[in-house]
Amino acid sequence: LNIIADLHTHTIACTHAYSTITENCACAYENGMKAIAMTDHAPSMPDAPHIWHFNNLHILPRKIKGVTVLRGIEADILPGKEALDVDGELLSTLDWVVASIHSPLFIPSDSNAVTNAYLRICENRYVDVIGHPTTLKFRFDMVKCIKRFKEYGKMIELNESSISAGRSTAEICRELLLLCKKYEVPVVVNTDAHFCELVGRFDLCREILDSVSFPEELVFNSEWDKVRQHIINKHGDIGI
Numbered sequence: 001l002n003i004i005a006d007l008h009t010h011t012i013a014c015t016h017a018y019s020t021i022t023e024n025c026a027c028a029y030e031n032g033m034k035a036i037a038m039t040d041h042a043p044s045m046p047d048a049p050h051i052w053h054f055n056n057l058h059i060l061p062r063k064i065k066g067v068t069v070l071r072g073i074e075a076d077i078l079p080g081k082e083a084l085d086v087d088g089e090l091l092s093t094l095d096w097v098v099a100s101i102h103s104p105l106f107i108p109s110d111s112n113a114v115t116n117a118y119l120r121i122c123e124n125r126y127v128d129v130i131g132h133p134t135t136l137k138f139r140f141d142m143v144k145c146i147k148r149f150k151e152y153g154k155m156i157e158l159n160e161s162s163i164s165a166g167r168s169t170a171e172i173c174r175e176l177l178l179l180c181k182k183y184e185v186p187v188v189v190n191t192d193a194h195f196c197e198l199v200g201r202f203d204l205c206r207e208i209l210d211s212v213s214f215p216e217e218l219v220f221n222s223e224w225d226k227v228r229q230h231i232i233n234k235h236g237d238i239g240i
């Protein structure tokens, strides 16, 4: 399986991550990545950068250490009507939007709360991919949501860090992948790396994808053209 871009990575802009964008790019290049998305946490997370971090991303060069840098965010899905903690005005300036459910911002009453939050987030036009929807703490009605993701063109993430940190299990990932395969929903394979050496390394994800014979054509970041076209169609011609 060819993976050419790591579309969920953190930098020292988040205090629980330990590398700079330059270090991330250098390792990404070594690990065969053509592009990465820099997706630090939206300001409502306790460790997140100030909103100015996102407003200023435009000063970064398009390529660092030979790797294309997408200016992104990991926004937070909220349980209430608001749905997301970042507004469209900011999201419209970015190239890539991961939307994830996190503690402590999301305290679910039951799995219905998670299901409803995922159903609602589909209506946000800026969201590209649902981050780590395999978290053990936040189970939901997978069939119902995957059908909705398909309908609204939202992708699903397979997240290396979630598995390695034990926040999700191979079993849940397999269950999700089999549904993505059945309903033909594209999957984005990401590391969610918080340290440069982990960028572009997907060993656990590869194993799980193999175990369900997941089709390469449904892996969104297996081809640069596919990634590039999606970004241009959805976020505009950003010169990549």
Ligand SMILES: [Zn+2]
Pocket (backbone or CB within 6 Å): 074, 100, 102, 131, 132
């Ligand atoms: Zn996350």
Ligand SMILES: [Zn+2]
Pocket (backbone or CB within 6 Å): 008, 010, 074, 192
């Ligand atoms: Zn993350």
